Amino acid sequence: MYSTQHFHRPTPEDKSEVRTNIQHEEVKDKKIAEDAILTRLPPAARALLFGTYPRSGISLCRLGSSSSGRVWIELPCCPSACGTLESVKSKMDKRSGLTSPSPKSTDKSGKDLRSGEANGGGGNTNSNSIPKGDKEKGVNVQVILRCRPLSDEETKSNTPVVISCNERRREVAATQIIASKQIDRTFAFDKVFGPSSKQKDLFEQSISPIVNEVLEGYNCTIFAYGQTGTGKTYTMEGGGTRKTKNGELPTDAGVIPRAVRQIFDILEAQCAEYSMKVTFLELYNEEITDLLAPEEPKFPVPEDKTKKPIALMEDGKGGVFVRGLEEEVVYSAGEIYKILDKGSAKRRTAETLLNKQSSRSHSIFSITIHIKELTHEGEEMIKIGKLNLVDLAGSENISRSGARDGRAREAGEINKSLLTLGRVINALVEHSGHVPYRDSKLTRLLRDSLGGKTKTCIIATISPSVYCLEETLSTLDYAHRAKNIKNKPEVNQKMMKSAVIKDLYSEIDRLKHEVFAAREKNGIYIPRDRYLQEEAEKKAMTEKIERLGADLETRDKQLVELKELYDAEQLLSAELGEKLEKTQKDLEDARNVLCGLEEKYNEAKSTIKEKEYVIFNLLKSEKSLVDCAYNLRVELENAAADVSGLFSKIERKDKIEDGNRSLVQRFRSQLTHQLDALHKTVSTSVMQQEDHLKEMEDDMQSFVSSKDEAVQGLRESVQKLKLLQGSGITALDNLACEIDTNSQTTFERLNSQVQSHTSSLEKCFGGIASEADNLLNELQCSLSKQEERLVQFAKKQREVRIMLKQKH
Numbered sequence: 001m002y003s004t005q006h007f008h009r010p011t012p013e014d015k016s017e018v019r020t021n022i023q024h025e026e027v028k029d030k031k032i033a034e035d036a037i038l039t040r041l042p043p044a045a046r047a048l049l050f051g052t053y054p055r056s057g058i059s060l061c062r063l064g065s066s067s068s069g070r071v072w073i074e075l076p077c078c079p080s081a082c083g084t085l086e087s088v089k090s091k092m093d094k095r096s097g098l099t100s101p102s103p104k105s106t107d108k109s110g111k112d113l114r115s116g117e118a119n120g121g122g123g124n125t126n127s128n129s130i131p132k133g134d135k136e137k138g139v140n141v142q143v144i145l146r147c148r149p150l151s152d153e154e155t156k157s158n159t160p161v162v163i164s165c166n167e168r169r170r171e172v173a174a175t176q177i178i179a180s181k182q183i184d185r186t187f188a189f190d191k192v193f194g195p196s197s198k199q200k201d202l203f204e205q206s207i208s209p210i211v212n213e214v215l216e217g218y219n220c221t222i223f224a225y226g227q228t229g230t231g232k233t234y235t236m237e238g239g240g241t242r243k244t245k246n247g248e249l250p251t252d253a254g255v256i257p258r259a260v261r262q263i264f265d266i267l268e269a270q271c272a273e274y275s276m277k278v279t280f281l282e283l284y285n286e287e288i289t290d291l292l293a294p295e296e297p298k299f300p301v302p303e304d305k306t307k308k309p310i311a312l313m314e315d316g317k318g319g320v321f322v323r324g325l326e327e328e329v330v331y332s333a334g335e336i337y338k339i340l341d342k343g344s345a346k347r348r349t350a351e352t353l354l355n356k357q358s359s360r361s362h363s364i365f366s367i368t369i370h371i372k373e374l375t376h377e378g379e380e381m382i383k384i385g386k387l388n389l390v391d392l393a394g395s396e397n398i399s400r401s402g403a404r405d406g407r408a409r410e411a412g413e414i415n416k417s418l419l420t421l422g423r424v425i426n427a428l429v430e431h432s433g434h435v436p437y438r439d440s441k442l443t444r445l446l447r448d449s450l451g452g453k454t455k456t457c458i459i460a461t462i463s464p465s466v467y468c469l470e471e472t473l474s475t476l477d478y479a480h481r482a483k484n485i486k487n488k489p490e491v492n493q494k495m496m497k498s499a500v501i502k503d504l505y506s507e508i509d510r511l512k513h514e515v516f517a518a519r520e521k522n523g524i525y526i527p528r529d530r531y532l533q534e535e536a537e538k539k540a541m542t543e544k545i546e547r548l549g550a551d552l553e554t555r556d557k558q559l560v561e562l563k564e565l566y567d568a569e570q571l572l573s574a575e576l577g578e579k580l581e582k583t584q585k586d587l588e589d590a591r592n593v594l595c596g597l598e599e600k601y602n603e604a605k606s607t608i609k610e611k612e613y614v615i616f617n618l619l620k621s622e623k624s625l626v627d628c629a630y631n632l633r634v635e636l637e638n639a640a641a642d643v644s645g646l647f648s649k650i651e652r653k654d655k656i657e658d659g660n661r662s663l664v665q666r667f668r669s670q671l672t673h674q675l676d677a678l679h680k681t682v683s684t685s686v687m688q689q690e691d692h693l694k695e696m697e698d699d700m701q702s703f704v705s706s707k708d709e710a711v712q713g714l715r716e717s718v719q720k721l722k723l724l725q726g727s728g729i730t731a732l733d734n735l736a737c738e739i740d741t742n743s744q745t746t747f748e749r750l751n752s753q754v755q756s757h758t759s760s761l762e763k764c765f766g767g768i769a770s771e772a773d774n775l776l777n778e779l780q781c782s783l784s785k786q787e788e789r790l791v792q793f794a795k796k797q798r799e800v801r802i803m804l805k806q807k808h
């Protein structure tokens with residue numbers, strides 16, 4: 001492994017610090033000074049120094065090798081620098097145990113990179129796997145929810161579980177009992193992993209694609225957020241050991257070792273040419289410490305003092321960088337695991353009520369990968385991808401977590417970072433103009449991951465226990481809100497290799513000047529103008545320190561006062577704590593009793609309900625039975641009355657039938673008599689009728705003959721009259737003639753004769769008329785008699801018919 005000198009990479013800000021450090025350590029040996037400067041070089045610059053160094057041409061040098069990958073940097077060669085640099089290189093090789101690698105052909109590298117392109121590396125320098133539309137609109141922060149299983153103690157004490165995870169529907173439901181009412185709150189996430197989920201599943205389903213994007217040139221951040229003891233460190237780093245068995249990772253290996261393994265596997269499979277460096281920092285009480293910084297304490301010092309806080313600086317382009325942060329170049333997954341172990345061991349942990357080894361700080365582990373690529377034009381480009389893996393401190397409130405030994409400041413600062421993180425998330429979600437990134441170091445460090453160009457994934461961890469419900473709901477709310485943050489991920493601009501080399505040249509030039517100054521001018525090993533500049537900075541710094549000293553004094557006074565206050569508060573809080581503990585215990589007992597009682601009450605309630613239901617049904621059926629019985633009785637009474645009526649009716653009917661029978665008997669005999677009588681009557685009547693008819697016929701004949709005779713007599717009379725009248729008229733005519741011839745006297749005599757004739761005629765006509773009247777009267781009489789007889793006959797016939805009808 002590489003030497004871990006405690007020198008920082010020289011940045012403009014720490015020039016004076018570098019000088020002071022080296023002066024204080026009284027570096028006498030120039031070689032050590034060279035070494036010191038070289039180890040502060042960035043990895044790529046160090047790589048440059050390991051090979052031949054001719055300015056005139058380019059040659060490939062291999063800067064290190066490992067079983068898992070080769071790192072190649074094409075270097076301009078400079079023979080003049082060769083001797084010095086070779087000695088440094090051999091020194092470093094010795095320390096790191098690396099063997100000098102053999103060079104690799106350019107052809108091979110070109111081929112390898114092309115294969116890398118085929119695997120998603122992309123030949124286009126602006127390649128971006130995010131669709132264009134998404135890029136403009138932004139991509140939501142991916143939020144994954146993981147619920148840990150109950151711990152052994154929780155299982156033993158039968159801790160109630162209030163969280164249920166539906167991995168298929170990507171939902172988590174929290175069950176709350178408020179005012180004895182069950183309220184379920186459901187939250188949806190991009191992915192949900194329940195208590196039985198495996199580390200491997202979480203990685204493969206959610207993290208592996210992100211790692212692939214890092215290798216495509218994106219900056220990606222994965223961070224774990226949640227209450228203490230919910231499995232943030234377990235998820236990020238894994239449980240127990242990181243040791244591999246037959247090259248396989250243990251099943252409980254977390255996201256970081258798996259991501260590292262995937263990166264190396266892919267790079268190896270692509271035979272890519274790359275260099276990789278890692279950083280590991282801790283943010284504790286708003287102070288950044290480098291977990292990879294070398295420790296060389298000359299005498300035993302308290303743990304916290306060995307950790308020198310380092311500054312967070314603005315880079316002038318809107319970003320930040322951590323000044324002097326150690327960057328370790330790595331060649332294998334194994335190296336990274338060792339670095340992780342070393343760094344994790346330095347993290348501040350403490351026992352809390354919720355977690356035996358609780359991380360009290362936030363940690364950020366970053367892997368930066370430079371991969372060489374060939375464009376279609378054959379130009380060499382450097383693709384850069386960065387993966388930040390963030391393990392945040394527990395999000396709970398400190399009293400609840402049970403942090404002991406008065407770590408109030410710790411709590412305040414952890415919460416400050418997390419509160420600011422919450423405010424930043426809110427501001428981003430609500431699109432408010434001001435996003436308070438600058439309010440905490442955590443948010444300054446994660447600025448690009450929250451609303452920036454980085455792809456971000458949040459793993460929110462929760463506990464299923466009822467006792468953590470309040471914190472769990474707060475985590476769920478927090479994570480759910482974070483889902484709405486939109487980032488605009490952009491693939492990092494690929495750098496032309498020549499530009500990288502140019503940058504490195506200027507860095508080397510600067511360092512060379514420092515080396516030169518160190519060699520030539522005893523005791524001063526930086527250029528004069530830099531020295532002056534640093535002196536001025538130092539002066540400003542001293543003034544600042546004085547100011548800060550004065551500040552500190554007043555703060556110390558305040559601190560003493562606060563301490564007194566704090567002690568008093570401590571006493572009070574201890575008392576209150578005891579009381580609280582007792583009360584909590586009582587409450588717990590009462591809660592248990594209440595739970596039992598509630599259960600019994602619920603059981604009793606349900607039994608009463610059941611019984612009430614049964615009684616109600618019984619009463620209902622009884623009532624319907626009574627109604628039925630009543631109806632039946634009424635019907636029965638009616639039926640009895642009907643039956644007795646029926647009996648009397650039957651009796652009556654029998655009597656009537658007897659009477660009817662005798663009546664019928666009598667009627668039959670009467671009818672027979674009557675029929676006989678009728679028969680006789682009919683036969684006599686027929687005979688009488690025949691007689692009548694005969695009589696009538698006779699009468700008619702006699703009447704007709706008498707009428708004929710009368711008519712004959714009348715005709716004769718009329719004939720006589722006619723003759724008489726004719727003779728009279730002739731006599732009259734004769735008389736008229738005689739009248740004409742005779743006189744008036746004759747006329748008178750004639751007249752009297754006419755008159756006598758007229759009166760005789762009248763008498764004759766009167767006799768005829770009376771005779772005709774008599775005849776007619778007789779005819780009328782006989783007709784009316786006939787009529788009467790016929791009427792009587794008809795009457796008799798009708799009576800006989802009526803009788804016959806009645807008999808029948």
Ligand SMILES: Nc1ncnc2c1ncn2[C@@H]1O[C@H](COP(=O)(O)OP(=O)(O)OP(=O)(O)O)[C@@H](O)[C@H]1O
Pocket residue numbers: 147148149195226227228229230231232233234235239355357358359360392393394395461
């Ligand atoms: N998914 C899981 N499966 C099995 N064990 C788990 C799981 N998550 C957490 N644990 C166990 O729970 C305990 C606490 O986990 P861990 O230390 O990772 O919590 P944390 O959230 O990092 O807490 P802190 O914020 O206090 O550091 C550990 O013993 C860990 O092994």
